[in-house]
Amino acid sequence: xxxxxxxxxxxxxxxxxxxxxxxxxxxxxxxxxxxxxxxxxxxxxxxxxxxxxxxxxxxxxxxxxxxxxxxxxxxxxxxxxxxxxxxxxxxxxxxxxxxxxxxxxxxxxxxxxxxxxxxxxxxxxxxxxxxxx
Numbered sequence: 001x002x003x004x005x006x007x008x009x010x011x012x013x014x015x016x017x018x019x020x021x022x023x024x025x026x027x028x029x030x031x032x033x034x035x036x037x038x039x040x041x042x043x044x045x046x047x048x049x050x051x052x053x054x055x056x057x058x059x060x061x062x063x064x065x066x067x068x069x070x071x072x073x074x075x076x077x078x079x080x081x082x083x084x085x086x087x088x089x090x091x092x093x094x095x096x097x098x099x100x101x102x103x104x105x106x107x108x109x110x111x112x113x114x115x116x117x118x119x120x121x122x123x124x125x126x127x128x129x130x131x132x133x
Contacts (some may be wrong), residue, residue, distance in 0.1 A: 006117060009017050014031045014032070014117075015033070015126045016030070016039070016123055017032035017039045017120070017121070017122050017123075018030065018032065019118075019119045019121075020073055021102070021119070022091070022095060022098045022099040022102045024071060024095075024096045024099045025096070027095070027099075030033040036058075037047050038117075038121075039058065039120060039121075040054055040055065040056040040057075040058070041053060041054050041055060041056075041117075041121055041122065042055050042121050042122050042123055042125055043117075043118050043121040043123075043124040043125070044075050044122065044124070044125050044126075044127060045088065045124060045125070045126040045127065045128065046075055046079045046126075046127040046128060047080070047081060047082040047083060048079075048082055048083030048084075048085075048086035048088070049075075049078075049086075049127060050086075050088065050114075050118070051075050051078075051079075051084060051105065052084075052117055053068075053071050053072075053075065054071075055122065063077070072127070075127070082123070087105070090102075108122065115119040
């Protein structure tokens with residue numbers, strides 16, 4: 001409540017699975033996947049590596065804390081070295097330039113599939129330590 005006015009909670013329905021697609025001039029906001037079965041995973045970033053990690057079972061039940069913890073530990077162990085070049089850095093470029101690079105990446109079938117996996121994630125988690133280039 002804000003004073004006597006109740007809060008509108010409807011925006012919270014879009015908090016998970018929403019992504020911003022780079023476009024020249026103005027980005028496109030995509031609210032969740034049209035395929036609910038795709039949205040059972042998150043993206044985990046560690047040392048420049050990108051992983052997909054399930055967080056919901058096929059019946060859409062949350063995985064246990066111990067299962068999630070084991071997967072996070074496995075990701076950290078599998079990516080001990082920081083990549084010197086990571087594709088994620090291009091998203092920090094000028095928006096129109098990033099839109100151009102995004103279209104080039106999407107033109108390649110493997111890259112397109114990887115980008116779709118990232119875009120269909122419920123959210124992303126970054127496990128990186130502080131880093132000074």
